[in-house]
Amino acid sequence: MRHGKYPFIIGFLVVPLALYLVFVVGAYLQMFQLSLTDWSGYGGFSYIGLENFQKLWDDPVFWIALRHNLYLLILMPIVTIALALFFAFLLNSGGKKAGGVWGSKVYRVIFFFPQLLALAIVAVIFGRVFGSDKSGMINGLLPQSWTPWLFLADERWALTCILVVLVWQAVGFYVVLFSAGMGSIAEEIYEAAALDGATKITLFFRITLPLLWDTLQVAWVYLGIAAFDAFALVNIMSVNHGGPNNSTQVLSMQIYLNAFQNSQAGYASALGVVLFFLTLTFAALTLRVTRRDAVQA
Amino acid sequence: MSEITQSELDRRTLLRRAAAVGLVAAPGVSFLSACAGSDDNSDDTKQATGEKSADNPLGIDPKAGIEIVIFDGGLGTKYATDVDTPLYNKKWPDSKVTYSATQQVATTIKPRLNSGSAPDMINNSGSDLMDFGAIVKAGQAADLSDLFAAPSLDIAGKTVAETLVPGAVQQGTYDGKPFAVNYSFTVFGLWYNKKLFDKNKWTIPTTWADFTALLEKIKAAGITPFSYAGANASYYMVRAIMTSAAKIGTEQVLKDIDNLKPGAWTNEAVKQAAAAWGEVGKKFANPSHLGLKHTEVQLQQNQDKVAFYPCGSWLENEQAASTPAGFEYAMMAFPSVTASDKLPATAINAAAGEIYFAAAKSKNPQGGKEYLRTMLSKEAALEFTKLTKSLTVVAGAADGVTISPGLTSANDALSKAGQDVFMGYLFDTWYKKLDDASREAANQLFFKGGDAQKFCDTMEAASQAVAKDSSITKFTRS
Numbered sequence: 102m103r104h105g106k107y108p109f110i111i112g113f114l115v116v117p118l119a120l121y122l123v124f125v126v127g128a129y130l131q132m133f134q135l136s137l138t139d140w141s142g143y144g145g146f147s148y149i150g151l152e153n154f155q156k157l158w159d160d161p162v163f164w165i166a167l168r169h170n171l172y173l174l175i176l177m178p179i180v181t182i183a184l185a186l187f188f189a190f191l192l193n194s195g196g197k198k199a200g201g202v203w204g205s206k207v208y209r210v211i212f213f214f215p216q217l218l219a220l221a222i223v224a225v226i227f228g229r230v231f232g233s234d235k236s237g238m239i240n241g242l243l244p245q246s247w248t249p250w251l252f253l254a255d256e257r258w259a260l261t262c263i264l265v266v267l268v269w270q271a272v273g274f275y276v277v278l279f280s281a282g283m284g285s286i287a288e289e290i291y292e293a294a295a296l297d298g299a300t301k302i303t304l305f306f307r308i309t310l311p312l313l314w315d316t317l318q319v320a321w322v323y324l325g326i327a328a329f330d331a332f333a334l335v336n337i338m339s340v341n342h343g344g345p346n347n348s349t350q351v352l353s354m355q356i357y358l359n360a361f362q363n364s365q366a367g368y369a370s371a372l373g374v375v376l377f378f379l380t381l382t383f384a385a386l387t388l389r390v391t392r393r394d395a396v397q398a
Numbered sequence: 399m400s401e402i403t404q405s406e407l408d409r410r411t412l413l414r415r416a417a418a419v420g421l422v423a424a425p426g427v428s429f430l431s432a433c434a435g436s437d438d439n440s441d442d443t444k445q446a447t448g449e450k451s452a453d454n455p456l457g458i459d460p461k462a463g464i465e466i467v468i469f470d471g472g473l474g475t476k477y478a479t480d481v482d483t484p485l486y487n488k489k490w491p492d493s494k495v496t497y498s499a500t501q502q503v504a505t506t507i508k509p510r511l512n513s514g515s516a517p518d519m520i521n522n523s524g525s526d527l528m529d530f531g532a533i534v535k536a537g538q539a540a541d542l543s544d545l546f547a548a549p550s551l552d553i554a555g556k557t558v559a560e561t562l563v564p565g566a567v568q569q570g571t572y573d574g575k576p577f578a579v580n581y582s583f584t585v586f587g588l589w590y591n592k593k594l595f596d597k598n599k600w601t602i603p604t605t606w607a608d609f610t611a612l613l614e615k616i617k618a619a620g621i622t623p624f625s626y627a628g629a630n631a632s633y634y635m636v637r638a639i640m641t642s643a644a645k646i647g648t649e650q651v652l653k654d655i656d657n658l659k660p661g662a663w664t665n666e667a668v669k670q671a672a673a674a675w676g677e678v679g680k681k682f683a684n685p686s687h688l689g690l691k692h693t694e695v696q697l698q699q700n701q702d703k704v705a706f707y708p709c710g711s712w713l714e715n716e717q718a719a720s721t722p723a724g725f726e727y728a729m730m731a732f733p734s735v736t737a738s739d740k741l742p743a744t745a746i747n748a749a750a751g752e753i754y755f756a757a758a759k760s761k762n763p764q765g766g767k768e769y770l771r772t773m774l775s776k777e778a779a780l781e782f783t784k785l786t787k788s789l790t791v792v793a794g795a796a797d798g799v800t801i802s803p804g805l806t807s808a809n810d811a812l813s814k815a816g817q818d819v820f821m822g823y824l825f826d827t828w829y830k831k832l833d834d835a836s837r838e839a840a841n842q843l844f845f846k847g848g849d850a851q852k853f854c855d856t857m858e859a860a861s862q863a864v865a866k867d868s869s870i871t872k873f874t875r876s
Contacts (some may be wrong), residue, residue, distance in 0.1 A: 139868075141536065144536025149869075234684075234690065253686070254688035254845075364527075365870065
């Protein structure tokens with residue numbers, strides 16, 4: 102068998118690898134190149150060195166967007182993972198024999214359902230849920246005499262509304278992921294602990310959580326990367342593409358506006374480069390920081 | 399002043415006004431001289447051509463197909479599918495017209511321009527429209543000189559240019575060459591339900607005091623007196639503020655803004671306009687409308703929940719499907735802001751708009767131009783006006799034709815304006831970044847307490863930031 106191994110592997114890998122090189126790595130390389138130019142997006146360009154990065158440093162909106170991305174980066178994984186763990190634990194309740202809550206199989210489907218909807222559809226639906234007058238779902242359910250809540254039209258709450266939708270959309274997937282992780286934990290461990298008189302809460306913190314660490318680590322990285330994006334929701338749901346008053350502005354929105362509206366593709370590429378390094382740094386840091394813990398467990 | 403009946407549109411009167419608009423509209427743009435960026439690789443795509451003849455003045459290949467892309471928005475697309483394409487095919491039966499409609503013009507078209515596979519004729523419009531200055535600068539728009547010099551399709555003895563409202567060609571001219579057909583002719587004003595106003599005996603105000611007094615009355619009747627959609631249509635409010643500023647201090651105020659002149663946004667006229675509208679926002683705004691989209695607010699107006707709505711004359715057609723029987727669109731000019739306004743209360747902002755262009759690097763740019771020539775025929779223009787309730791730049795095309803009440807009222811206002819029709823501003827298409835800033839600033843002004851000084855300062859800073867940014871192509875007008 103051994104002699105056929107390499108052609109076999111190469112045969113399978115060469116096409117996806119080529120696609121990846123051309124469409125992902127190639128695109129990134131081009132972005133690095135373009136970030137050093139004054140390309141408008143329509144014709145030729147000339148090289149202007151690091152001017153775009155200088156401009157970016159001086160751009161107050163860039164810092165606002167970055168702050169919002171960091172807000173999402175901190176809150177979205179924490180809230181999503183906490184909720185997903187809670188739900189997954191309820192569904193599994195520490196082991197197959199212990200059994201989850203009643204109807205847990207149905208809940209699993211319901212939890213996963215948001216994952217099946219395209220993000221754009223989710224955004225449109227929640228745009229209506231958060232409608233700022235009585236035609237919005239939440240405001241429509243409130244008593245008629247109440248002043249409508251502004252939600253996305255309120256600078257103080259707009260980004261939180263987006264966060265809620267991001268979490269709502271993501272939670273289901275991680276419920277399923279964590280459920281699978283919990284399912285793979287050996288039944289005997291739970292039984293032994295249960296015989297020793299451990300409560301469900303103790304089971305969760307002493308057994309489930311440590312043994313689930315690898316899965317959590319992956320979830321954290323994925324969610325962090327998603328928090329760096331948030332483009333579709335901001336684009337569709339927010340007032341005036343990132344408003345009101347830039348209160349929902351994120352880096353991906355800035356990239357879009359500069360590249361496709363302001364005819365500043367070079368500047369947008371510089372933003373893309375920054376986002377690339379931020380995401381990379383985040384992923385590397387997360388894996389690095391959490392590795393030690395994983396070994397301990 | 400000529401009298402016109404409600405049901406019949408005196409096209410000639412309108413065109414006299416339009417001529418006045420056109421003459422001031424020509425943007426004196428000269429930036430192509432330093433067109434270093436545009437590369438001349440148009441040779442690598444083989445472009446269709448044919449014999450030039452009296453019947454075929456643009457020299458198209460009768461067998462080559464053309465591809466057109468139409469923006470699917472307020473004007474709909476029926477004029478293209480049901481009028482222009484059949485007309486084009488009547489003359490060129492062997493040329494297959496590939497048609498598509500989009501609401502995302504930039505998203506779908508820009509990659510195709512850059513990859514050299516552009517459609518032949520493009521309707522650049524909507525909220526996702528492409529930066530046309532950048533397109534011209536990049537050499538992506540075809541020179542339309544031969545189109546305008548060609549004989550009209552159905553108006554004997556005239557070239558295409560000669561059939562248009564004066565100024566229509568100049569409005570799409572950059573550095574002496576025409577690159578765009580601004581096809582529709584839009585009148586801007588405050589739109590209301592005539593039946594509702596008649597019922598309540600509300601009279602149309604011309605002074606700001608009368609205007610705000612009426613707003614009070616409307617508010618007392620439980621109707622939001624004035625509104626617009628903050629979520630995606632705040633440029634309607636920008637238009638309102640700018641129109642008022644022009645009335646206070648003449649169109650020069652807007653020209654200074656377009657030319658990025660330092661201090662243009664802190665000009666007294668802009669400040670007074672912002673203060674007046676900020677005051678309206680403070681007293682009469684419905685804060686929840688900041689989160690609504692234009693269709694939602696327009697629907698509320700159709701349900702008599704909103705009285706005044708600032709918009710262009712496409713509104714009536716855009717709302718045609720949801721306008722109930724008890725609703726009849728009418729338009730009024732923006733009232734005078736101060737007693738010393740330099741333009742009269744009747745002054746109107748009206749302009750040729752809605753860009754159509756042939757792509758320079760497509761397979762069949764001449765075919766694209768021929769399609770434009772078809773659109774600029776009298777027959778196509780008339781049908782366009784009937785279908786969209788919008789006028790076109792084709793002079794006299796809708797003469798003696800009964801048009802909708804809203805458009806008739808807009809024409810009325812135009813006729814009352816006399817010489818005081820002004821084209822408005824171009825900064826929103828020239829500098830997208832400034833456009834974005836103005837939308838946000840208008841929202842802040844109207845929905846967040848009306849700080850006129852803050853509005854002026856924010857916009858002045860944004861304007862000077864654009865002026866200092868060497869990567870943005872600058873334009874000027876006079």
